[in-house]
Amino acid sequence: MALTEQDKELIGSIVSRKDAVLSVLRGAIADGRLAPGARLEPDRIAADLGCSRMPVREALKVLEAEGFVTCYPFRGTAVSHLDAADVEELFAMRLALEDLALTRAISALTADDLRRMRGILLRMDDPDERPRWRDLNQQFHAILNGACGWPRLIGQIDLLRQNVDRYVRIWVDTEGYDTPQRQHWELLQACEARDLPRARAVLDAHLRGTAERVRAVAEQGAADTVLRALP
Template sequence: MASPSAAPATTTAGQGRDLPRFRTATTMIETTLRTAILEGRIAGGTPLRQEDLAARFGTSRMPVREALRQLEAQALVEFLPHRGAVVAEISAADALDVTAVRAALEPVALALSIPHLTATDLDRARDLIADMDSEPDPGRMGELNRRFHMTLYAQAGRPRLLALVEQHLAAADRSLRYQLAALGRAEMSQHEHQALLAAVAERRIADAGALLARHIERAGATLAQFLAERGPRQGTP
């Protein structure tokens, strides 16, 4: 998606043009690749050729390698020694794993956040639910869903906890893309979102936590079943 070639480039090519808001090329590549993977634009199992990526980003292979290493630590790509990196596969077992982590972490984040949520936060959450109702594209849908959840947790403090939550929420969304595209039933989730928001607005911490846990586990179970039925997914998106 980045400007390919067309840059003879003496030494530090395209740097000034291509990364206006990034400090380093590594950061730019890492961010771009991560969002591309999480938004489902690169399917699981896709091999990531360093040379191709370098050409696509208009850099050398080195920042690509560093970016891939970071993505590996985030479990988004896998390194086969001397065989290169591939986008991590989404398996049913993985979906259960991610669901378990989400179900454990998100209620905690929510409980910490609820007492400090402002009216503005709640309004924003309400708006996001409305946006989701009128959003047909699954990609945008996942983004909105992620923002809805993160809005509810925003006041939790605990940056590390929130980073973990966001990471696994994104991983779940990546998986859900398949489910949503295939089954096209986000309505149930929407009802659960409504109920969750109501409990949050009334500061019923325990109720909200229980609703959230069930919401996550239901999504995870559906997804795991879906993935198990068609076996490990692979190939073109």
């Protein structure tokens, strides 16, 4: 597994090794470095990260509970493949939680929050920033969700987002950025106007449209099952 500079800094930081390994593996699954069906070998991961097997095993247990990986008795562990039902469930949960966050956040967004959101969208419009589009997208939504002021809610939204990001990455790269970017601008404009009904309607359309496209990606990849990746 290729490590980013951020991964290397995290592994060497003062957080617990289990939490560091957990963050690195989650990120690698979300950004596609560990694809659906990829086999996860604790010895290999431990060697890559320069740690013992114990924090890797602990991290894999958490990832299994979160739905990022699947453990097969006597066959090992692999990155989970989401099917259409999984996508429907995850996005229904995201819509409910992000709607709640938006409802709390829209009146709490500061002028600086709105300025930063606008600046991010301007960068996302720039073709030269296209390689960073998904990171910028995450930053945009993080500012909005963060204004709700509820850390547990923010954490749950982030977990759900990471679980589907590997598929979002595929459809955005193949189908283009125009529709989601237009919706981002509409959402920002509604937030600037403190127009909650409009903001909720835009967010609903944004997430439902994303869910439909991600479901198609998941169905297209259904033939490449996790079991095929395991011996």
